[in-house]
Each structure stands twice: as C-alpha cells, then as structure tokens.
Amino acid sequence: MSAVIIQEFALVIILVTNDDGINSTGLKTLANAMGEIGDVFVVAPDRQRSAVGLSVTLDQPLRIENLGNKKYSVNGMPADCIELALHKLMQVPPDLIISGINHGQNIGYDIYHSGTVGAAIVGTMFGIPSIAISIANSSHKIHYETAGKVAIKVVQTVVEKGLPKGTLLNVNVPNLPYSKIKGIDVTRHCNATYDIEIHDRKDPRGKDYYWVGGAFQLCGDHSKTDLEAINNGKVSVTPLHLDLTDYNMMKMMSDWFTNSH
Secondary structure (H helix, E strand, O other): OOEEOOOOOOOEEEEEEOOOOOOOHHHHHHHHHHHOOEEEEEEEEOOOOOOOOOOOOOOOOOOEEEOOOOEEEEOOOHHHHHHHHHHHHOOOOOOEEEEEEEEOOOOHHHHHOOHHHHHHHHHHHOOOOEEEEEEOOOOOOOOHHHHHHHHHHHHHHHHHHOEEOOEEEEEEEOOOOHHHOOOEEEOEOOOEEEEEEEEEEEOOOOOEEEEEEEEEEEOOOOOOEHHHHHHOOOEEEEEEEOOOOOHHHHHHOOOOOOOOO
C-alpha cells in the first residue's frame, strides 16, 4: 500500500484544528508546537464542540471570523472547519492536518463520538495525512506541554515516513511531565465504551429533561491497546482506517442472499 509522503525540502504547511474551541489551551499549545516545525494555519470552532463526531452544519449559515496571523474561528463543527479551510480559506492545501490537543483521552469507542478524531477523519477523506491528539483526563494540572512535544515527534515521523491513503493516527498522551513519559507504543483501540445512565430531572416549570452520563466500561482483553499504554505511562499511537468493511464477514455472508429476490 503506497504512503502519502510529505516533501521535506519545503516548509511543511500544517492545518491545526480541535473540538474544544478556538480559545482552548490545548489548541494554543498545539499551534505553538507546530510553529516550531512548520507553517501553521489554524481553523477551529468558535466554542466547545466536544462529542460531535463527523457532524457538519446544514441547518444554518457558517460564519468565519479572521483573527489574524492565519487564525480563524468558525461557528460550526470541527468537520466544517476542515472543509472551509481546504476549500475556502487556504490558497495552498496543507501537507498535514493535526487536531487537538483534546482535554481528555479519546480511546476505545470514544473515537466514534470524538470531534477531535472526526476532524482527522475528514482530513483523511480529502487525502491529507491527518492526526488526532488528546491528553488523558486528570483532576490535577493538565500537562499540555507534554502533548505538544509528543505532537512534534509524531508529526516529524509522519513527515519522514508518510501514511497510507485512508489511514489516520489517533494519539493519546498520559497526563504526565514529559520527563516521566516511558515511551511510545503503537496500539489497537480497546473495546471500551460507557455504561450509559439517563438522569431524569424536572425544570422549575415541571417539565422533564434529561442528562446522559455513565461510567467508563472496559470489555474484554485490553493488551496492546491505547488504554494499556496510557495506564503504563506511555503514549499510544493507534492507526485507524476509513474503510470499516468487515471483509471476513463478507466472505461468511457470500451465500446468505443467493436465492433472494
């Protein structure tokens, strides 16, 4: 499978986005880190857009605010930001897209909800090497600077090695000082989701409303997974692919509908 190789002889153009919003510390840290190795263009939502996945805005006009220094905010979703950046704002397409630094890990089945990962998926759909990067949750100080340094390492590696078409990287960083990071593992995503709880409430007028919550729930073996890596103080790098087809199941189903009309 051929890889998309980024030409190293020119300054690398890097598009930075996120789902935590234009003013988030994670975005600022990531943009500054990318500025050490490339020409940075920032397009991000104007507010918090966590857990919107691949959503795009179809029911209202999108508005762009130019904040100067190749930095823009959009009143839409992370996916909108990628599409506007590529098809409206950037005269030259980026060599690479990186989304983050998300406040909170995106492991297991989080990848299907995450706006951070969603932005990287959209970038990959358009044929651009794309990375999502997140840092683990903590009640203590968030070490965004650690994730920024990890981002530099991962981006430099992708520039050198390239990525196969249709493949993106999902990076999760333990919330530790950089000196405490024990290495980088290439992983699979764990089989983990949430034990969903629906909390019933009533507003002051007696009308029902609901909060959706739930505890993180691990299912099955988690060896060589993103969860195991960050629990062991290591960075997790998980290659994901756009093609969700279950090819083994295709073979098993080959005669299921042979006589169907």
